[in-house]
Amino acid sequence: MKSRKKKYHVLLLAMFLIVAVLVTGCGNQKAAENKPAGQEKLKVAFIYVGPVGDAGWSYAHDQARQYLGKELPNVETTFVEAVPEGADAERVLTELAMKGNKIIFATSFGYMDYVQKVAQKFPDVTFLHCSGFKTAKNVGTYFGRMYQARYLSGIVAGKQTQGNVIGYVAAFPIPEVVRGINAFTLGAQSVNPNVTVKVVWTNTWYNPATEKDAAKSLLDAGADVIAMHQDTPGPMQAAEEKGKFGISYNTDMHSFAPKAILTGPVWNWGPYYVKTVKAIMDKTWKSEQYWGSMAENIVDLAPYGAMVSEDTKALVAKKKESIVKNEWDVFTGPIVDQQGQVKIAEGQKMSDKDMLEFNWFVKGVEGTISK
Known part of the structure; x- marks a missing residue:
């Protein structure tokens, strides 16, 4: 009699475990179905010629980087400051591309030739160079009047x-x-x-x-x-x-x-960064030499x-x-x-x-x- 009861209890426990597994599996499947598409954040990087605390050029760009992050929560931004306009810029640009950044803003004139070299090696990354004049299929330039x-x-x-x-x-x-x-x-x-x-x-x-x-x-x-x-x-x-x-x-x-x-004279880069990143995400971006005017509020007093x-x-x-x-x-x-x-x-x-x-x-x- 005890043996029969013991087998019965074991059978009940087995059935309970099977049901639990099935319920959990359904729950996980539902969670997967409800997971928003493209949940992984787009990685966007910036390189600065000076420290972000310079109160000037690099600070203005970094304020805009923070603005970008607030306006587009599905974007993850990072930056590297005080990068000299020399061979070290090529190293930093390469490292940022290798780390999965799909958009890289190079914010000083002297980075121009290094952007061109690195862009050739990473055709799936979009590079934007500030104040330069050289472009490529995946390289655009931007500045304000x-x-x-x-x-x-x-x-x-x-x-x-x-x-x-x-x-x-x-x-x-x-x-x-x-x-x-x-x-x-x-x-x-x-x-x-x-x-x-x-x-x-x-x-x-x-x-x-x-x-x-x-x-x-x-x-x-x-x-x-x-x-x-x-x-x-x-x-x-x-x-x-x-x-x-x-x-x-x-x-x-x-x-x-x-x-x-x-x-x-002051810079207001934020809206440009938001507009550009959106265009790249929407696959509507094309390489250009953008030169925004005072009418677009990129420059002011x-x-x-x-x-x-x-x-x-x-x-x-x-x-x-x-x-x-x-x-x-x-x-x-x-x-x-x-x-x-x-x-x-x-x-x-x-x-x-x-x-x-x-x-x-x-x-x-x-x-x-x-x-």
């Missing part, structure tokens, strides 16, 4: 200067930087024809001490406003220490020199300092409106170079190709461009 905001900031500087000497701390003598200096100078001259802009080259993107010292040399030479194409607030701090004024760059740097900074007059603000607003409406653009003739030679005839507008190859200074700039 910062010269428009530069011109407007020049108006502010031209109205503020008392001695008509403005200093410009410049990074490298490449077309992007030359273009910005020229636009800034034209803006200043539009409200103050007597302005001269003195240029000092640092041959750095991120070197706080060197860039601050360059600003000091310009202040010692009589400049009462300092503009810059650098990634640190050093030049602005130098201006504040001397009781002078500054035009910052990249981001709103007011907190670093609140008594000096009048305004400054930082908030004004308290020392900027309402008259100056009104002048800037009026000119900005004509730029945004595409009624006028910065490099519209007549424009002459340092030697007084007419480079752009009256009524003519400089082509994008010529702007991207800028290798001469407008009249009123004191400085040379090394070849």
